[in-house]
Amino acid sequence: MNDGIALFNDTLTEAVAKNKRFLLKRPAYIPAFARIAAHINKANKSRMALASKESLIVPPVLIISVTNECNLNCAGCYACHQNRDKNAEMDTAEITRVVDEAAELGVSVVMIAGGEPFLKPGILDLPKAHPELLFVMFTNGLLLGGETAATVSKLKNLIPIMSLEGGENLTDARRGAGIYEAVTATMRRLDKSGQLFGVSVTLTSVNYDDVVRSDYLKTMQDLGCRAAFLIEYVPCGAEDLSLCLTDEQKAHLRAVEKSLYKNHDMLVVSLPGNEDPYGGCLASGRGFLHISSSGALEACPFAPYSDTSVKDMPLKEALKSRLIKEVRENHDKLKESRGGCALKENAEWVESLERGNR
Helix, strand or coil: CCHHHHHHHHHHHHHHHCCCHHHCCCHHHHHHHHHHHHHHHHHHHHHHHHHHHHCCCCCCEEEEECCCCCCCCCCCCHHHHCCCCHHHCCCHHHHHHHHHHHHHHCCCEEEEECCCHHHCCCCCHHHHHCCCCEEEEEECCCCCCHHHHHHHHHCCCEEEEEEECCCHHHHHHHHCCCHHHHHHHHHHHHHHCCCCCEEEEEECCCCHHHHCCCCHHHHHHHCCCCEEEEEECCCCCHHHHHHCCCHHHHHHHHHHHHHHHHCCCCEEEEECCCCHHHCCCCCCCCCEEEECCCCEEECECCECCCCCECCCCCHHHHCCCHHHHHHHHCHHHCCCCCCCCHHHHCHHHHHHHHHHCC
């Protein structure tokens, strides 16, 4: 197996199995995470066996966008900008089949994205059916109440990650008036009930100082967050390129990203983070893959190019995608980019591969 892929597998195993500080205030989750950690070790061996015997690369992390529907209309939303066909969405049965196959192949972590995932009927049946997998759900948090909250509280292998843009002014300017207060109120309620949850912030040149060079993460920690995802902004086009992190901000983030975790009682993950130790971009199966709401198998959520659909074939067959293989084998071309996605930066090259594989 490629050394970079093996290193990422080891890093994932360490993050879940060994670094349990973010669970200390959520002891009810420890048995579930022990089960997940045991599965990760088993799944890692399964993936290595498939790579050795069948030259099949199975990612440890699978990202599935389950719907394009959303109850918000945030300024600059990347998912909205892609204009995906809502009528072509996979139904819950199709998504369930894909997750079942992913678990069988050795996927360890399933990240659920949208749109707003809680708008997808039956989506919470996925973590219920696979207690051995870790599910991370990115949500705006507005639907995490009532019966939904009660169901989520029973699923110890599911971590809802609520999206903010920084503090109240930054969040409300991008997401709508009153959103920050509504989401933080949900956080306070979940914290009081002892639930494990986290926060996701898209880092831009505008909010970087307010989020990273401040006590913002401490504020989130005090609200009960036990995980924080810091995601570098990916531009939609030339019109919003100025929102990308500056060179100085990117250099600062690389310098402090490890200390952010050490200095807080929660797991702090920057994405894409420093990919150099892994030999470059972790997309296209080297660390993760993306399945769009319509079933297209893609190297990355920010690179909507595909020559294969899981609607048309089992996931195992889809993973043999020529496009994914070519991107993976040329990952050395995907170095640090201005935006948060090296594939997006090399869109013309990926598009040429896509045309060649049709």
